[in-house]
Amino acid sequence: MPLLYFAVIAAVLFLALRMTCGACVMGGEAVAGRVRLPVVPLGWALSLFLAITYLVCVGFDLIFPGYAMYETWSGLLPGFVWLTPAGFVIGLVESFLYGWYGALIFGGLFNAIAARGTRS
Secondary structure (H helix, E strand, C coil), X not given: CHHHHHHHHXXXXXXXXXXXXXXXXXXXXXXXXXXXXXXXXXXXXXXXXXXXHHHHHHHHHHHCHHHCCHHHHHHHCCCCCCCCHHHHHHXXXXXXXXXXXXXXXXXXXXXXXXXXXXXX
16 A cells, blocks of 8 residues: 555656656756656666665674664565565565656656746
């Protein structure tokens, strides 16, 4: 259920940006001095960064249990349960989706604001 909620919120925010700014939200080709942030490469980069960071943190928590942060993850990753296969997969998927969420919102807002700021 949390994943569905996350996906719906991201879609609604993205559609709101897309309807107010149009194609400028996705980045793409720069037009006459307008700065554009390509959202798709940003989404992949952020998602892979957060997924790799999650894997490193799980490894760190297993190697150094005295310094583990898995209790904090329970609040950040809904449905995450420490040391269960389902909890591991849920944490990895949600970490990946948080990257796309950040890219869609940050990239879309940046492109919308940049497009409005360069209009004469």
